[in-house]
Amino acid sequence: MTYTTEFRDPAVATRLLEKIREAVAGYSQTMTLMEVCGTHTMAIYQHGVRALLPEQIRLISGPGCPVCVTPVDYVDHAVALCRRPDTIVATFGDMVRVPGSTSSLQREKALGSDVRIVYSPLDAVALARKNPQKEVVFLGVGFETTTPTIAGSILQAQKERIENYSVLPSHKTIPGPMAALTADPDLKVDGYICPAHVSAVIGSEGYEPLARDCGVPCVVTGFEPLDILQGIEMLARQVVAGEARVEIQYSRIVRPQGNERARQVLYEVFEPCDARWRGIGVIPGSGLCIREKYSKFDAIRKLPVRVEEPREHAGCQCGEILKGKISPSECALFRTVCTPENPAGACMVSSEGTCAAEYKYGG
Amino acid sequence: MNSDIILLGHGSGGKLSHQLLDDLIIPILSGIGPRDQNDAALLPGGEGRLAFTTDSYVVDPIFFPGGDIGDLAVNGTVNDLAMAGARPLALSVGLILEEGLPLVDLRRVLESMRAAADAAGVAIVTGDTKVVPRGKGDKIFINTSGVGVVEHDFELRGSGARPGDRILINGPVGDHGMAVLASREGLELEADIRTDSAPLNSLVETILSAGGEAVHALRDPTRGGVATTLKEIARQSQVEILLQEKAIPVRDAVRGACAILGLDPLFVANEGKLLAVVAPEAAADVLAAMRRHPAGTEAAVIGEVVGEGNGRVVMTTLIGGRRSIEMLSGEQLPRIC
Numbered sequence: 108m109t110y111t112t113e114f115r116d117p118a119v120a121t122r123l124l125e126k127i128r129e130a131v132a133g134y135s136q137t138m139t140l141m142e143v144c145g146t147h148t149m150a151i152y153q154h155g156v157r158a159l160l161p162e163q164i165r166l167i168s169g170p171g172c173p174v175c176v177t178p179v180d181y182v183d184h185a186v187a188l189c190r191r192p193d194t195i196v197a198t199f200g201d202m203v204r205v206p207g208s209t210s211s212l213q214r215e216k217a218l219g220s221d222v223r224i225v226y227s228p229l230d231a232v233a234l235a236r237k238n239p240q241k242e243v244v245f246l247g248v249g250f251e252t253t254t255p256t257i258a259g260s261i262l263q264a265q266k267e268r269i270e271n272y273s274v275l276p277s278h279k280t281i282p283g284p285m286a287a288l289t290a291d292p293d294l295k296v297d298g299y300i301c302p303a304h305v306s307a308v309i310g311s312e313g314y315e316p317l318a319r320d321c322g323v324p325c326v327v328t329g330f331e332p333l334d335i336l337q338g339i340e341m342l343a344r345q346v347v348a349g350e351a352r353v354e355i356q357y358s359r360i361v362r363p364q365g366n367e368r369a370r371q372v373l374y375e376v377f378e379p380c381d382a383r384w385r386g387i388g389v390i391p392g393s394g395l396c397i398r399e400k401y402s403k404f405d406a407i408r409k410l411p412v413r414v415e416e417p418r419e420h421a422g423c424q425c426g427e428i429l430k431g432k433i434s435p436s437e438c439a440l441f442r443t444v445c446t447p448e449n450p451a452g453a454c455m456v457s458s459e460g461t462c463a464a465e466y467k468y469g470g
Numbered sequence: 471m472n473s474d475i476i477l478l479g480h481g482s483g484g485k486l487s488h489q490l491l492d493d494l495i496i497p498i499l500s501g502i503g504p505r506d507q508n509d510a511a512l513l514p515g516g517e518g519r520l521a522f523t524t525d526s527y528v529v530d531p532i533f534f535p536g537g538d539i540g541d542l543a544v545n546g547t548v549n550d551l552a553m554a555g556a557r558p559l560a561l562s563v564g565l566i567l568e569e570g571l572p573l574v575d576l577r578r579v580l581e582s583m584r585a586a587a588d589a590a591g592v593a594i595v596t597g598d599t600k601v602v603p604r605g606k607g608d609k610i611f612i613n614t615s616g617v618g619v620v621e622h623d624f625e626l627r628g629s630g631a632r633p634g635d636r637i638l639i640n641g642p643v644g645d646h647g648m649a650v651l652a653s654r655e656g657l658e659l660e661a662d663i664r665t666d667s668a669p670l671n672s673l674v675e676t677i678l679s680a681g682g683e684a685v686h687a688l689r690d691p692t693r694g695g696v697a698t699t700l701k702e703i704a705r706q707s708q709v710e711i712l713l714q715e716k717a718i719p720v721r722d723a724v725r726g727a728c729a730i731l732g733l734d735p736l737f738v739a740n741e742g743k744l745l746a747v748v749a750p751e752a753a754a755d756v757l758a759a760m761r762r763h764p765a766g767t768e769a770a771v772i773g774e775v776v777g778e779g780n781g782r783v784v785m786t787t788l789i790g791g792r793r794s795i796e797m798l799s800g801e802q803l804p805r806i807c
Binding site for chain 2: 111112115116117120121124146149152153154155156157158159213214216217218226332333336446447448458463466467468469
């Protein structure tokens with residue numbers, strides 16, 4: 108078992124596609140299935156899934172790319188922080204290229220700021236340990252998948268009495284925007300391909316209200332192509348039968364109750380707060396802020412800086428794309444003004460962004 | 471050029487690098503058009519034609535599993551000559567050393583350069599060394615230039631692909647990039663991945679003696695990987711290429727490491743791989759000859775030129791879907807060679 112080739116087997120894919128066609132045979136409408144998570148978006152493009160599906164199934168991409176939904180003023184805040192003397196800004200790679208109002212971390216790095224790409228928040232803690240004379244700020248962007256490890260990094264810094272480590276938080280939770288999108292009258296989502304690894308933490312139970320109260324079927328789906336095809340088949344069967352249940356396709360990882368230990372660590376450090384989503388607006392309770400008890404690790408409170416007035420690129424339609432209302436090729440900037448080399452918005456930057464996926468792999 | 475300063479992405483081998491070359495460096499220094507850009511220049515000479523090429527190496531770390539900056543600097547330039555169908559004759563070496571570099575490290579790099587040059591059968595005939603103050607460089611940067619001779623009368627060009635041609639590769643993709651990445655600080659991947667850095671001139675001789683004029687183009691897919699290189703060939707030749715994902719060899723360890731890091735092996739650098747564009751009637755013979763050569767035992771046909779076109783590269787995915795292949799955008803892995 109390599110855990111990749113087995114889940115890309117062409118013969119099994121053919122059988123799953125037959126089952127999908129079987130499931131929608133005789134179904135005369137179009138069902139709209141939204142993949143919420145950016146990793147799904149990328150995998151669907153990368154494996155060319157759309158072209159294989161029967162015409163009754165339409166896939167749209169949702170707001171599940173953490174970099175994409177981060178508002179521009181967050182980037183501006185990070186830029187202001189990296190201009191501080193004796194400051195190291197540590198971040199996951201994608202944030203570096205996201206355009207702020209007038210600059211980006213990539214540009215600030217080229218001009219001399221100390222911006223480091225790390226693969227784990229614990230690497231940022233290690234940076235702080237190694238550079239006691241500098242303030243190390245980690246850019247805390249991500250959903251329930253990454254937030255427990257960021258909470259863990261704060262607990263580690265606390266335990267080691269590391270005073271020069273802080274996090275600029277912009278953490279978000281997934282079920283909130285799904286409920287907001289479901290309630291949007293312009294957008295009729297018939298089923299959700301629910302995130303794989305977010306669900307490993309929150310469990311499939313997190314989606315029960317969506318299925319129960321809003322009547323939208325939800326299937327927690329893995330990221331490999333066969334996972335995705337099977338998830339689509341399960342959703343298609345529910346939609347055709349008029350059912351709305353939460354099912355787990357990705358059962359080799361996800362349990363209904365999720366990972367309680369990860370959630371314990373997360374909520375020890377963070378508490379729910381309102382959060383602004385690029386394109387969607389403020390969704391009450393959909394963010395995670397650092398609790399008062401750990402405020403000395405909160406860069407917002409610890410390191411006051413002047414942040415410029417936010418200015419979005421005129422014409423950038425990231426917001427509509429994040430809501431699944433338009434596809435990238437319907438945006439006037441796509442491929443002309445906005446390219447991965449010169450992105451107008453975050454959706455073109457992130458490796459999980461819908462625009463980047465369509466640009467890279469074609470629509 | 472969209473940027474007014476040099477960004478790391480300008481060294482990626484992908485689009486930003488092309489922009490920098492096309493918009494700034496080539497117009498100022500030479501002025502040749504994109505269709506005529508190849509891995510080495512052909513110079514007029516007496517017997518046969520001369521091939522001339524240059525490359526700089528800034529890989530970080532300088533030592534990585536299976537190789538180091540020294541053998542990379544020799545193999546890379548030898549391979550650029552070989553891709554033009556030239557037999558490498560001589561190399562120059564320019565060293566830029568950072569103050570404080572341990573001599574033991576320099577010695578190790580030089581010895582591995584010598585071993586690589588011997589293995590490729592090429593002499594290092596001239597060189598230069600400069601030292602910059604600590605902090606103004608990073609341990610060691612190497613430039614190598616190479617001269618070779620083309621002894622046949624047909625030309626291998628990026629613009630040479632024709633409808634019907636088969637695309638061959640001599641083995642699994644992505645080894646070099648992932649070997650370097652896995653040895654970087656902060657990324658302790660417990661994967662046994664070694665660079666594929668190797669001289670390809672002997673394999674090229676084998677390919678040319680098996681295929682002759684039926685070999686239309688050779689390219690080594692270094693930075694930007696197989697995807698970017700095929701995109702270059704498709705554009706230069708004004709054709710459309712169709713790849714078969716299931717035919718492209720990728721080691722399990724590389725596939726796994728790429729999956730963890732969210733990388734696509736098709737875009738990851740190689741240093742001992744070549745893509746051969748071969749007329750259909752000769753493809754089987756060339757493939758068999760490659761497989762008999764030690765540098766091509768895992769060779770495979772991975773796609774074909776399906777027609778005239780505007781440079782599109784499309785791939786049939788493992789599960790039977792289709793996706794288009796674009797050039798590497800931005801910087802996937804800085805300082806990979």
